[in-house]
Amino acid sequence: MQIDSILSGIVSTKHFFSVPLDYQQPEGEQLSIFVREIVSTENQDLSLPYLVYFQGGPGFGAVRPVENSGWIKRALKEYRVLLLDQRGTGLSSLLNSATLAHLTAQEQADYVCHFRADNIVRDAEVIRAQLANNQPWSILGQSFGGFCVLRYLSAAPQALTEAFITGGIPSLTRQxxxxxxxxxxxxxxxxxxxxxxxxxxxxxxxxxxxxxxxxxxxxxxxxxxxxxxxxxxxxxxxxxxxxxxxxxxxxxxxxxxxxxxxxxxxxxxxxxxxxxxxxxxxxxxxxxxxxxxxxxxxxxxxxxxxxxxxxxxxxxxxxxxxxxxxxxxxxxxxxxxxxxxxxxxxxxxxxxKSDWSNLYDVDVLLQNTVPVTAAIYSEDMYVDMNYSLETAQLVNNLSYWLTSEYEHNGIRMDGEHILDKLISLSRKDSIR
Incomplete structure (x- = not known):
């Protein structure tokens, strides 16, 4: 494996993958998706499972690590972490007014609508096939990244060994x-x-x-x-x-x-x-x-x-x-x-636009067997606690930690503790 950079306690490798803009037309226009793989220096020669991080947003590139600290420090104890720049962000094929300028307004709208969570998860599945040889992996979603986790559990649960969510459990049914x-x-x-x-x-x-x-x-x-x-x-x-x-x-x-x-x-x-x-x-x-x-x-x-x-x-x-x-x-x-x-x-x-596709499959989630653990912040201004708790009742095998200790960006402020808490809940197969 080619190491591209060495940070404080971390080695980093860059990966680029080609994916269809529209998965209904796989031979059509292609996008480039960037993933940064990181592993702790002491574990760089070990074969470790993958943990894929889904950034909040939508529309923001993945976190750029500086050192082995925070939630990354806890994750790197037992995983190789993949920091995914969701389509349209970061080093992936960008979406902005300049990249859309050659299209008519309707063509722009049709193009932009391919950048929701359903295709973000499809991109992850392309990456899993190529990077992980189709072996299941773990995922972590913060904020909108948690919405991507629920989409993943709905569309491809067989791809997952476990899932973690921080401040990002969406309503499955509300408008x-x-x-x-x-x-x-x-x-x-x-x-x-x-x-x-x-x-x-x-x-x-x-x-x-x-x-x-x-x-x-x-x-x-x-x-x-x-x-x-x-x-x-x-x-x-x-x-x-x-x-x-x-x-x-x-x-x-x-x-x-x-x-x-x-x-x-x-x-x-x-x-x-x-x-x-x-x-x-x-x-x-x-x-x-x-x-x-x-x-x-x-x-x-x-x-x-x-x-x-x-x-x-x-x-x-x-x-x-x-x-x-x-x-x-x-x-x-x-x-x-x-x-x-x-x-x-x-x-x-x-x-x-009124003909959006469904993002979540409640019937699948009711039968979910993938261990899911989530941090729900009672004081969260962005993701409603009550709606999160509603959804938690509809997702089988989901355990949650309801806390008033953190605001929405808790993972940024005390990520090592928060992720450790979720991993501990998952390992103990806790029941809410």
Whole structure:
């Protein structure tokens, strides 16, 4: 095996695989899928089972390891870990406005719709056949990666020896509107907690919002900053250390000059680093589709945007508390973010699409024999605890650990402990 790089306690090997864009037309257009294989230095000559990591998202490349630490450290004690760049991300064939530019809007929509969890799992099966000689392997999914795990258990359970999920058990039956109605309520609670913890945050955000509303303010990336865009920073308040990072950003947003208070160029530079919409367009294009299935017989139709009307407190008015939004996608993204503007028409076509395929097979999951262990975070802002518990009752052989110790990104903050806990539950064949 050719080792491509040596990190702190890790050796890394790069793999590229060719897969069909459309598995219904296997001889048609091909995509390149990148996988980084890592193993601890002390185990590099051993034949170890594979653990495949499915990244959160959709639309984000796999974690780039720096050293043997966190969940990777625990995994490398007994596995070779495969860090999969899901199609359209990382070093896999990219999907963005430049790669789609040669297609019509309808062709773009047809193309983008091949980048959901069903094809991510099909890609994994191509890789398993070539890299693991069709031997079953273990999988781990964080957030949206957990949605991929449930798809894998539905479509190819024979490929799996065990599965682990952190902060990512989806509803198998509920529509997007149900999901967002629950999500807005959790975001309201996170806002209340944020303003309770940081006593001057309300005055800081009010001053900033009013300044943005009354002045033309442009980000370092060229976009005009709007109050609605400012509210998007709330995507961070559901993460461990996210509220702190947001507060410190707001704290230095304005400063005094001889002409009066004005916006800080440092804030304008750092703002865009808190949001991923320009750099990860799949997230904006396909996020709502992860809640769409054939039996719904309807599209998402900008679900988060429509459901927001039921929560008018999120519509900022001067003199009232500004409420941050969360992991919601709005149609105006494709009018305000520079890298999304060329995708406005395709985004509308995807939002209206109603003939999505089913992602999960409840009948298969009811009979599941693959050991599954999951961490469910009771305070999770992004994945509703109650819906996760509903699903847990429909997946046979699933054990879960329900905890309030962590936010959604717990695996990033204390991954070694969390994965060790899940592996221990699996080994003991625990019953919830």
């Amino acid at each position: 997007a509107d149900d999901v967002y109605q629950a999500t807005y309520k959790r975001v309201l609670a996170k806002n209340a907690d944020f303003y309770h913890r940081f006593k001057d945050a309300e005055s800081l955000t009010a001053e900033l919002a009013d300044y943005i509303a009354d002045n033309d303010v442009y980000l370092a990336t060229g976009e005009k900053l709007t109050v609605e865009m400012l509210q998007l920073l709330g995507v961070n308040i559901g993460m461990e250390q996210g509220p702190e990072a947001l507060y410190y950003l707001l704290e230095q947003a304005m400063f005094d000059t001889a002409q009066g208070r004005t916006i800080n160029p440092l804030f304008l530079h750092q703002f865009s680093q808190f949001l991923d919409y320009n750099t990860n367009p799949i997230f904006a294009l396909l996020h709502e589709s992860i809640y769409c299935q054939q039996f719904h017989q309807q599209g998402a139709n900008w679900s988060a945007h429509r459901v927001r009307e039921q929560f008018p407190k999120f519509n900022y008015q001067q003199g009232q508390r500004l409420l941050f939004t969360g992991e919601m996608i709005y149609p105006w993204f494709f009018e305000q973010f520079n890298q999304l503007k060329p995708l406005k028409e395709v985004a509308e076509l995807i939002a209206q």
